[in-house]
Amino acid sequence: MDLSKTFLSWPVLRQFSGNDPLGRGTAARSGQTERITARTETADRVARSVCPYCAVGCGQRVYVKDEKVVQIEGDPDSPISRGRLCPKGAASKNLVTGPMRESKVRYRRPFGTEWEDLDLETAMNMVADRVLKVRDETWQDEDESGNKVRRTMGIAGLGGATLDNEENYLIKKLWTAMGAVQIENQARI
């Protein structure tokens, strides 16, 4: 006889016979709840991460199963956030897995009216060609007073506040080496 199908499983009985007299824990738990498992428990692995939104720097735990992000939770170990996330941080799984994310290079040719597809390597080569072309066309060795400037004012960049330090380091290093001084950031905005 399956005891769980008898009146013995009624919450009110469990409440008085078990160790949950207020009926706010195990006594009130349904069979369905008993049978399901949290995605955080069945995940293949967990990565320790940091929320990508504001600058508070809340700790995140990123749960991965079958090479998909299945859940992102606040990290209770973090002395900054103590496991909490705000609505944005709590939605960051949606940021990573959302339907509007692009996964293919998009290309709009001059005077074009539609996006076109472009192979990633082709796109990288096209950008490299364009950088060198503009750099050559706009190169300045000296300013009007004859001071050395060795630069291009034809190429600019903006961004970095949501990138990693290592990425920003490469932006500044590459810009400086190719003679581009116009690199700017949300910190100016």
Add this chain to the structure above:
Amino acid sequence: MAEAHPVGFQWVMEAKLRGAKIIHVDPRFTRTSALAHTFVPLRAGTDIAFLGGIINYVLQNELDFREYVVAYTNAASIVSDEYTDPDELDGLFSGFDPETRTYSPESWQYAQQEHEGDTRQDMHEQRETSSAQQFGSHGASVSSALRDDTLQDPNCVYQILKRHFSRYTPEMVEQVCGVSPEAFREVCEAWTQNSGRERTTALCYSVGWTQHSVGAQYIRTAAILQLLLGNIGRTGGGIMALRGHASIQGSTDIPTLFDLLPGYLPMPSASKHPDFQTYVDSIRKPGAKGFWDNSKAYTVNLLKAYWGEKATAENDFCFDYMPKLTGDHGTYRTVLDMIDGKVKGYFLFGQNPAVGSAHGRAQRLGMANLDWLVVRDLVEIESASFWRNSPEIATGEIVPEECRTEVFLFPAASHVEKEGTFTQTQRMLQWREKALDPKGDCRSELWFLYHLGRLLRERLAGSARERDRPLLDLVWDYVPPEHQHEPWGEPSAEKVLMEINGYEIATGRPLSSFTEMKEDGSTLGGCWIYTGVFKDGVNQAARRKPASEQSWVAPEWGWAWPANRRTLYNRASADPDGKPWSERKAYVWWDEAAGEWTGHDVPDFEKTKPPSYRAPDGARGVAALAGDDAFIMNGDGKGALYVPQGLIDGPLPTHYEPVESPFRNALYAQQGNPTRKDYPRPDNPINPSFPDEAEQVAVFPYVFTTSRLTEHHTSGAMSRYLEYLSELQPEMFVEVSPALAQERGLEHMGWCHVITSRSAVEGRVLVTERLIPLRVEGRVVHQVWLPYHWGAGGMVTGDSANDLFGITLDPNVLIQESKVGTCDVRPGRRPTGPALREYIAGYLQRAGLDTGRRTPILTTGTAGSHTDGREADEGAQP
């Protein structure tokens, strides 16, 4: 703070539970106000008047923390008797040149400093190159001054401060800010009673504070107040900048900014830095104290990190390889240059200026006039799609078939699909582990930049041109051995972080502190303030010791620069003799028996330098810092109440009206910041203010401000494209008070539109008492509030509030004034199509702006004395 930094706000709530009093000062009642004990509404753009009033209260009643002030600030320093205050010059400091609208700061110097060469700086160039931002980080290069420790000398900083702020009375605060004397007194009393030996008060601001034409001086005012009350360098005190992006602190430290190199070293200037030696000497003023004296080592190590073995002492470590600045190359200058066809190619790295930057129309018209644009983002942001769905398509200003900009949209890897460090708002680096590989063509910026650099170098291989040497000689080898066989392999972020940290070149031993950096080229390091993140060869930023298993300072979670210090200038948490100011506030102190500094945090002081240490004559740099010089990065070792050098718009903060204001400056004849950066062009109109005609000013009678919602993030690129967040806040809206709704016939939940001389944006009306009409200069002012998260893309679309702003910048740091402006508000939706531009043209005409006329920036000559000006004003204002 509860709105924009909710999880950080839990600590404010924690403090509240433990008895702290919470005061919230904001133009609008928010979720923060709801949880504060006291909410003080004020007029947007008047914070210097408000805080200046509190400083006046402190000084008039001598409530400053005197021992702290004498020992650790420059209160006792004597200033040149040539200095003249705005009090006497109707809103200008001494040394003003009306031609260039800049100051020559000789008269601002400390008394004993002769007019040495580099105090005669070209302030015009400094404004152009945002050099105060560099100064802000490495301190004024002043040396110690003559002192009067009794603070009685009429030319000492304390007395100058007292005179300067004496105008900022409670009555003036009421007139300018619209804050009642009772509410103001409550704030003054709470702040001063909660500061001193036993108690400290923290000031938190969000970086809307920096988005003013006097933004740097806002922060300065906060610094003066907190220094006077002894709230800097101490636990529970401080000025907390709540920054808004995951690594915006990091992207300032390791800058993607035109005027800076990593570690706040300045980008070299064509005219000021002809060679390496001149460059280094311009950072460390000979004779000055402090850690900037080692700037040669910091620079050499950066150049070695960039150009490796090609950088030698003989060739000045390839200093000549660096491009040089010749003026303002900031983002707004660049955008205007795009409109003018001077810029050909533009990269956007996770940034959406079409929505997120001021004057959205200028941003989009600029992008429509490029040869090519590269956008790297998670989604198709408005800056990628401007050619097909921007508001200018509707107005006919951008026609896809005629727009020549070639656009590449590269999908980016998200924060969980790559590894690397973010630096959060308190300078803490936290390493993120990679959870999984990105899909499809999604790649990290590290991958994109590494391979772009590789392709450029491959194409230039064999070039004999001098201009190509910096690229060809660049150290660019970040792909780890296991991926080197792949032509498009992923570079290693840890390898880059190791270069940033620095190491001994011969042995590869990671440096543990920037004090190990050598000037001879035997070490390298890409960002000296980050040296130590790889201390002992361990990635310190990856440390995750649970909070419950360590002290309340939690030094073993992540790593904070410099040297894992969690509170800067914490030497000031002990008295001049090295003892804690009180047991309750003990943080860092001198252990006499052990002969070293110790405490809860890493001491921000040389570990074994005793409090009694006094430098021998002729000492310089670090050795010149006395045992009580707590502010070790400043040239005189003191916290700066008064800034003799480095600020473009004056050594002290002064209230100026916002660039667009319905009011006269009640304090001085000078209306706005006289040194502000202005772009006088027809495509950048500015709404009229005094001394324009009253009826022109009245065309835009209301004050508006913008801020964030909890559920959205900046331009919406990371929130409007998400289902949950879009559902939580689905639509653009405009908050108005019931009184304004009545005045303009606005209906709750109906439509309205907000108009400036740049554009009109529409949204749903939210009539709410969260906005309180204030009484300013004898009349009522209505303030309007808008969120700025919407654009044409994403799951929920709407007009962009940033389209309403023009471009006027703070002269010190070239940040735009985008937290206050004037506007009109009308019921119903705005016109669409070409009718929108006609509608704006009508406003321009009524405001007298259609002729290209601009409001004069200098107003001292036009108004006569302060009193006369006020009298004239009463008739002149609407």
